[in-house]
Amino acid sequence: MPVLFLFLLIFLSLLYGETLYLPPIKEFTFDGKTIDTKSFKGELVYVQFINPKSQDQIDLLKKVYNDFIKDNLLVSLVFVNNLRIFLNNFGEVPDNLYVIDQNYSTYKSLFSVPLCCEACFLFNKDSKLLFKFSEFYNYEKHIKPLIISILHNRDLTLSPQSHFEGHFIFEFPWLFRFVDDIELASYRFSIISFHPDVCTSCPSGMIIKYLNQLNNKNTDIYVASIVSSDFTDNDIENLKDHLHINYDLFRDDGYLSEQLNEIFLKYGNPYMGNVIFIIDNSGIILKTFCCDQFYIEKFIKYMKDYIRRNYK
Amino acid sequence: MMLRPIHKLPIIALLIFFLITVFSNANQNITKDQILAMWKQWLKEYPVPKMAKQIFLMDYFPKENQVNEGIYFYKAYHLAYYPKDKTIFVADWGQHKIFQFDLNGNLIKTIGKKGQAPLEFEYPGEIFINDNGIILIHDQGNHRFQIISLEGNFIGSVKLYKPYFSYCFKKDNLLLANNSTLNNQEPLIEVLDLNGKFIKGIGARKDFPIQSPLNNNVYISQDKKGNVIAVFAFYDIVRKYDLNGNLLYEKLIPDELIRDVSRKNKKNMQFKDGKASCLNVINALYSKDDNHYLLLTFPRLAILEFDSEFNLKNYYYWPETSPSYYSFDFFVEKYNSSDIRFFILRRAEENRIEIFGLKK
Numbered sequence: 001m002p003v004l005f006l007f008l009l010i011f012l013s014l015l016y017g018e019t020l021y022l023p024p025i026k027e028f029t030f031d032g033k034t035i036d037t038k039s040f041k042g043e044l045v046y047v048q049f050i051n052p053k054s055q056d057q058i059d060l061l062k063k064v065y066n067d068f069i070k071d072n073l074l075v076s077l078v079f080v081n082n083l084r085i086f087l088n089n090f091g092e093v094p095d096n097l098y099v100i101d102q103n104y105s106t107y108k109s110l111f112s113v114p115l116c117c118e119a120c121f122l123f124n125k126d127s128k129l130l131f132k133f134s135e136f137y138n139y140e141k142h143i144k145p146l147i148i149s150i151l152h153n154r155d156l157t158l159s160p161q162s163h164f165e166g167h168f169i170f171e172f173p174w175l176f177r178f179v180d181d182i183e184l185a186s187y188r189f190s191i192i193s194f195h196p197d198v199c200t201s202c203p204s205g206m207i208i209k210y211l212n213q214l215n216n217k218n219t220d221i222y223v224a225s226i227v228s229s230d231f232t233d234n235d236i237e238n239l240k241d242h243l244h245i246n247y248d249l250f251r252d253d254g255y256l257s258e259q260l261n262e263i264f265l266k267y268g269n270p271y272m273g274n275v276i277f278i279i280d281n282s283g284i285i286l287k288t289f290c291c292d293q294f295y296i297e298k299f300i301k302y303m304k305d306y307i308r309r310n311y312k
Numbered sequence: 313m314m315l316r317p318i319h320k321l322p323i324i325a326l327l328i329f330f331l332i333t334v335f336s337n338a339n340q341n342i343t344k345d346q347i348l349a350m351w352k353q354w355l356k357e358y359p360v361p362k363m364a365k366q367i368f369l370m371d372y373f374p375k376e377n378q379v380n381e382g383i384y385f386y387k388a389y390h391l392a393y394y395p396k397d398k399t400i401f402v403a404d405w406g407q408h409k410i411f412q413f414d415l416n417g418n419l420i421k422t423i424g425k426k427g428q429a430p431l432e433f434e435y436p437g438e439i440f441i442n443d444n445g446i447i448l449i450h451d452q453g454n455h456r457f458q459i460i461s462l463e464g465n466f467i468g469s470v471k472l473y474k475p476y477f478s479y480c481f482k483k484d485n486l487l488l489a490n491n492s493t494l495n496n497q498e499p500l501i502e503v504l505d506l507n508g509k510f511i512k513g514i515g516a517r518k519d520f521p522i523q524s525p526l527n528n529n530v531y532i533s534q535d536k537k538g539n540v541i542a543v544f545a546f547y548d549i550v551r552k553y554d555l556n557g558n559l560l561y562e563k564l565i566p567d568e569l570i571r572d573v574s575r576k577n578k579k580n581m582q583f584k585d586g587k588a589s590c591l592n593v594i595n596a597l598y599s600k601d602d603n604h605y606l607l608l609t610f611p612r613l614a615i616l617e618f619d620s621e622f623n624l625k626n627y628y629y630w631p632e633t634s635p636s637y638y639s640f641d642f643f644v645e646k647y648n649s650s651d652i653r654f655f656i657l658r659r660a661e662e663n664r665i666e667i668f669g670l671k672k
Contacts, residue, residue, distance in 0.1 A: 196643065234470070242473045
């Protein structure tokens with residue numbers, strides 16, 4: 001019988017592929033409760049796979065519990081691969097937290113979670129997958145805003161970009177202070193980018209490389225990048241040196257990053273860092289690039305079109 | 313029976329698939345049966361040489377009683393050994409902290425927690441201790457190196473702006489190898505001081521028939537004099553440079569498995585969408601005085617010992633290796649000619665340091 005059950009799960013896993021829907025699961029929790037995911041219909045369902053040796057994963061569950069599960073805003077289903085360590089590190093398990101410690105690897109494959117890592121999921125009231133996060137998340141920046149947006153039925157068509165575009169840069173003093181000495185009117189337009197961190201193989205490095213090329217070719221475009229407050233003078237000097245940067249580099253004092261984070265949270269968007277502002281010579285923010293996975297390509301395409309239109 | 317090249321194709325294809333799967337952690341479609349079949353095939357195809365000596369698993373840590381006390385690795389990927397104090401430092405990428413053990417596996421201390429401040433880490437990867445006892449930790453998530461004392465006190469931190477394949481910190485400066493560029497004008501190895509300032513480049517990149525940013529991935533180490541050893545990860549090539557960057561030799565590694573894989577890579581090397589279709593059988597390089605050791609884990613755990621001229625001196629292997637044995641860091645402690653121990657940081661799912669000794 002267990003073998004048949006496993007085959008059924010594997011079959012279901014193939015059927016569901018990338019787990020677009022919450023699979024039907026009937027199982028006992030570690031403390032003897034029976035759960036049936038069919039009964040979760042009409043509820044938002046949070047599923048988390050936990051290797052309890054990772055404090056990050058335990059902390060994530062605690063945060064989701066305190067913010068949402070405790071007040072029954074979400075139904076939770078938690079799979080753990082070592083109950084003893086889980087109980088040690090998590091503490092007392094509340095009644096409305098369903099923890100399953102059986103067949104961990106089978107359930108992992110049912111939800112298409114890679115062997116190497118763990119993951120968490122949110123399913124909507126029709127059991128359809130809303131999001132899946134692997135281990136590299138930031139709860140405050142990525143997961144919490146999404147859950148809040150979903151719970152509040154926010155119009156997600158509004159984005160942080162809409163907060164800036166068409167507005168004067170001096171409406172955002174926390175950003176304007178970096179360029180208030182620059183005579184913006186003497187440039188055709190200006191580009192300011194913000195990077196919490198920089199590496200050449202990451203989006204930040206690609207943006208900086210492109211901005212450097214742009215700056216070298218066009219003397220009438222003002223280019224500046226702002227890096228986060230944890231960059232030392234030596235780090236900034238090395239950054240200029242290693243990446244051959246010859247435009248203005250500023251260091252945030254923490255305020256800019258705080259403001260950006262607040263705005264992104266307001267729109268329920270994950271804040272991934274790397275925000276690019278394009279400002280015309282009257283100080284109006286024409287365009288903002290951030291957030292989605294293709295924003296760099298969109299930014300470069302926009303710049304090419306803009307330059308083609310304006311440099312005839 | 314040796315297979316003719318055409319018959320080897322499915323095996324090669326399967327192996328490529330397996331290695332991409334294992335090393336990129338991207339695709340989970342390969343079955344355990346397929347891995348097992350390939351593993352058996354390779355065991356037959358590449359028997360151990362006649363000179364090979366068996367090793368056996370003597371011990372490991374953390375042990376079950378330590379796990380019960382909360383001492384365990386989650387994703388420990390790299391270690392560093394400080395012979396003067398006979399102490400081991402392990403960076404746990406998933407727990408964002410550093411463990412210090414003695415050689416018997418007793419925990420001495422842990423350093424750090426998750427975060428961005430000094431002595432806080434996000435996904436600490438490679439860890440090194442130089443001859444003076446200065447510890448360097450690649451704080452990957454924060455894109456920096458943190459420099460700390462043997463006692464665990466913060467000394468400094470330097471941001472890193474390029475991805476590198478491997479690192480070495482044995483003397484005063486940090487050596488970094490290959491920043492995944494196709495630009496063969498860039499040096500093979502960059503030397504930075506502990507303020508992150510570029511000092512000089514060492515060695516030239518090698519031209520290969522198929523262009524790939526992975527071609528010049530080299531494991532690096534330094535011998536007693538500070539000469540730099542560079543072992544190509546995908547080819548059977550080893551080079552030795554002096555600290556002025558003069559090439560002292562370039563040789564072929566005398567091992568049939570490494571040579572065959574190298575030959576296949578010359579034909580199959582490709583790099584598309586962040587995935588490589590090449591094989592990597594050399595898992596790590598460790599140098600002690602004038603001896604150099606290569607770690608191989610597939611199809612069997614093997615440690616190849618070379619002299620300063622990279623002539624094969626000894627071949628150690630563990631006959632009980634499972635197909636899923638997986639490690640990318642180790643060190644060697646030699647008590648006398650007959651008592652040599654290999655400390656191997658075994659990755660998931662075991663997550664522990666395994667100590668191997670010579671079978672009497």
